[in-house]
Amino acid sequence: MRRPTTFVCLVAALLALLPAAVARAGPVRFEFTVAPAPGIANPFAREIWAEVTPPSGATLLLPAFYVGQQIYAVHARPDRRGTYTLGRILESTRGAPATAIAATPHSPSTFENPAPLRLPPVGVDPRSPGGFARADGHAFMPFGANVAWAPEPDVLAFYRATLDAFAANHLNWMRVWMVHWGGTNLDWPRPEDGVPIPPGGIDATVAARWDSLLAAAEERGVYLQIVLQHHGQYSTAVNPSWIDNPWNAAHPGGFLKTPAEFFTDPRARLLTALKYRYIVARWGWSPAVFAWELFNEVHWVDALKLDRDETAVAQWHADMVRLIRSVDVYAHPITTSTEDLRSPIYAAMDFLQPHLYSADLVAAARTFAPRRAGDTRPVFYGEFGDDHLRLPDDVKKSGLVEPPAVWASLMGVGSLPAQAWEGEKLRATRRLAELGAVHRFVVLSGWSRHHDLQPFSAAVECTARVPLQLDGAQPWQRRPAREFTLPLDGREPLELGDWPATFATPAAEAKDGFPSRAVFHATFPRATVARLEIVGVSENGGALRVSLDGQSAAAGSWPAGDTFPATLTFPIPAGSHAIALENTGARDWVQISHLDLGLTAPALAAIGQRNDRFIALWVRHRANLFALEPGAPSEGTIVLDDVPAGTWEVKWWDTAGATVTATEILSHAGGTLRLPTHAVTRHAAIVLSRQP
Structure with missing residues (x-):
């Protein structure tokens, strides 16, 4: 009995993607002339208004604009079928109340609109303030x-x-x-x-x-x-x-x-x-x-x-x-x-x-x-x-x-x-x-x-590995670097997006808001050697220090004319540690590329959105994503924690064309769900939907 509902929902979804079949677009337009105003030489400076009554009967007071040769025009939205009528012409001056003035019609004072508006207007969604909605009630995502x-x-x-080209490719x-x-x-x-x-x-x-x-x-x-x-x-x-x-x-x-x-x-x-x-x-x-x-x-x-x-x-x-x-x-x-x-x-x-x-x-x-x-x-x-x-x-x-x-x-x-x-x-x-x-x-x-989705990142078990590194993300952004814990299994916390690429001096941070220091925590499974790559400094030079658990582990100072990239190397013992990067303030800003932690991560990464009924994942190949000639695809197993018990439909999506490439049904007892991946060359998407 679910098929008709599913079909109707699919049709509605498809219609939401399609541009409306629209005839020649245009407003309801009325033109009129008014006498010159003493003391206002610029006709564009006059605040002329027009009353327009749409088929609903509720009169609108609309601003008019200058066309030329003392002609003004008013545009109304053709959102209803029926008769639109031009009423009084008014004028206001610098915020004073509008008063009626004499005007001579330059076009018919009625307009018969044969069809309602073709394209629904868009505004902030009153039901969901964080999004947008069309006037017909459908949610709108730009x-x-x-x-x-x-x-x-x-x-x-x-x-x-x-x-x-935008319309042909479902862009709105x-x-x-x-x-x-x-x-x-x-x-x-x-x-x-x-x-x-x-x-x-x-x-x-x-x-x-x-x-x-x-x-x-x-x-x-x-x-x-x-x-x-x-x-x-x-x-x-x-x-x-x-x-x-x-x-x-x-x-x-x-x-x-x-x-x-x-x-x-x-x-x-x-x-x-x-x-x-x-x-x-x-x-x-x-x-x-x-x-x-x-x-x-x-x-x-x-x-x-x-x-x-x-x-x-x-x-x-x-x-x-x-x-x-x-x-x-x-x-x-x-x-x-x-x-x-x-x-x-x-x-x-x-x-x-x-x-x-x-x-x-x-x-x-x-x-x-x-x-x-x-x-x-x-x-x-x-x-x-x-x-x-x-x-x-x-x-x-x-x-x-x-x-x-x-x-x-x-x-x-x-x-x-x-x-x-x-x-x-x-x-x-x-x-x-x-x-x-x-x-x-x-x-x-x-x-x-779904309006209650939460972002997350899942671990992926994968034989193909790449270097585990923390990339500088924000080169010149006035935002704090949030202190966070970095999982070493390839999961990607949201705080990675705040990690600085540029470290300003403490004085510059106080003045302009650019970060001078950033800290993360991690538990290392074995001893390793980390390498921080520095790719540039200010024309005044720059100095940076790396601390491990509050103690200096490496430091460097570089004049502007130095050769880059430069490297700071420091050992990290096995166990839990706090690692801090900070501008010493001795010179000026320093820009980094990445911090290689001396470990490896799965070649596949998975980030997504989820609730207890719907899980969407975007899986990418870290090494192939931006390669003009990608290497071999990789497979792995996505580890999803705390998945509710039930029957789940799993769909694999081709991200180039948004088509479903495979569908399967899983019966899950609850808890951790291990989901084998297909071969991923660049990136793919997966949707898990819990069935009623």
């Missing part, structure tokens, strides 16, 4: 990648082709910047798009491009996270674009003397607020807008990196969130991206957006920097990249790195996948299907029906 700008002159042709999320060199910045156009725009203006060509881009996304069922600002616009130190910024006082019409003034200058704040109002008025109707992201990596702007004025930047964020929420009737989620999840910059955000550029993506993707106590908002890595991986360039260019990091991100403390930075690389290397396979796995395996 699976996709960053395609921040078009690397080709024809922006729309590029994005249409890329959106086609893309992060796109409003950036001048990509032809998507409304008030900083490319030279080929026309003349520069004076402060307070909007480029019509770029705005029309966004109309088409969002329509293309909606038609393909892909949601866009739209990044309104990027750090380079207001930075002189990190990816700086300040020298070319049209608001820079060095240019005609510019008025900001420093990048930091963007956050405090009254004119800059007003013009930014008006631009954001325009953005919401023109595109807030679109269900293809997943979220508004105020800033990319705001910690790199001069106001924070150089001036350390977190108060001003946090206040700017709070004010802009308040502005957007006051005009966004459709309540899209709002976020920003910065590294400190406890920063007041995040206080008003709907979800958190750290980025991840780790030297060990598999370990680091499973955990996050500390959050404020009780913060249950959604969090996922909006970017991750391979910049700090110690891998050859040809491996990085191949796209091998990204899919495993997405798998690993689901096997940690978060419930949402990490998003690759180089989406276009993955399209070019035909790896998008591997990202889509993770999405298919989550939906088709039944994962998404």
Whole structure:
């Protein structure tokens, strides 16, 4: 009797993967003209509103935007079948209550919508605050990648082709910047798009491009996270674009003397607020807008990196969130991206957006920097990249790195996948299907029906062995290195993702939050000799000490011109020990590659999520995972502790295509379950489901 239910669930799961069959996407649009306003020369600066009554009968007050020739337009979401009617036109000024003004229709004042909205809008899930949900009640998990700008002159042709590829591979999320060199910045156009725009203006060509881009996304069922600002616009130190910024006082019409003034200058704040109002008025109707992201990596702007004025930047964020929420009737989620999840910059955000550029993506993707106590908002890595991986360039260019990091991100403390930075690389290397396979796995395996999963790592008994080493994971992250116990049987605790790759001085830790010391505990089965590999130091040199049970075991000091890698070697007796690495403070920072413990680990590693009814495992081959030419596959036995008694269905999944390669039924008496693996070349997934 379970077959019909199973069939219905499978059909629903498959439908959740498919983009909606969508006709030409577009808003309910009304146009009208109003007389010029005395004292307001810039038509984009007028705060015009329109009352629109949808078929439900509940009148909406929507922001209008300037089109040209004294024409304004209002966009409503076509979420119901029936008649939409334009009502009164109103105007407010700088927060004053809106009052009705005279207006002349420039289009029919009624619109007959033949069909309801095709793509369900997405928001934070009210039933599960740590996740997202579509308006139709289905849970939503963003699976996709960053395609921040078009690397080709024809922006729309590029994005249409890329959106086609995303949809074809079951990807539903893309992060796109409003950036001048990509032809998507409304008030900083490319030279080929026309003349520069004076402060307070909007480029019509770029705005029309966004109309088409969002329509293309909606038609393909892909949601866009739209990044309104990027750090380079207001930075002189990190990816700086300040020298070319049209608001820079060095240019005609510019008025900001420093990048930091963007956050405090009254004119800059007003013009930014008006631009954001325009953005919401023109595109807030679109269900293809997943979220508004105020800033990319705001910690790199001069106001924070150089001036350390977190108060001003946090206040700017709070004010802009308040502005957007006051005009966004459709309540899209709002976020920003910065590294400190406890920063007041995040206080008003709907979800958190750290980025991840780790030297060990598999370990680091499973955990996050500390959050404020009780913060249950959604969090996922909006970017991750391979910049700090110690891998050859040809491996990085191949796209091998990204899919495993997405798998690993689901096997940690978060419930949402990490998003690759180089989406276009993955399209070019035909790896998008591997990202889509993770999405298919989550939906088709039944994962998404479980909300109480806990991350874990299982031991794998395996004759094939590799060196047991503790890799430096975090090169430059302001997060503490948690003290932890390292199992020597190949299990991988979450704390591995916090282990520093860079050790700052104690003074730098106190000032900037970069760790200077890290400690782990382990019980060694025999005496061994450990080797710590140092790969670089500051231009001022660096010094590092290794302690064993509180006593110095090895130490080194290296000038900047020294030859790297360098090695510190020290003996470890059999038994339980505490091992500490610490910057002595004598010079400056030190960067490590790994600590080889002189032991071996199984070639296969297993991490996963579990409850008492469902166990998902991702198994990888430590030596083959990123090899362009992988070696022989390995087999082993996964040791699962505390598995409840019952009948368990075991499915093996191909991680490249998210297809089930084998199914078996196990009768388990309870306790430890020993599960023989199939041969694993790179990585595979396993799901165990307890049967009713």
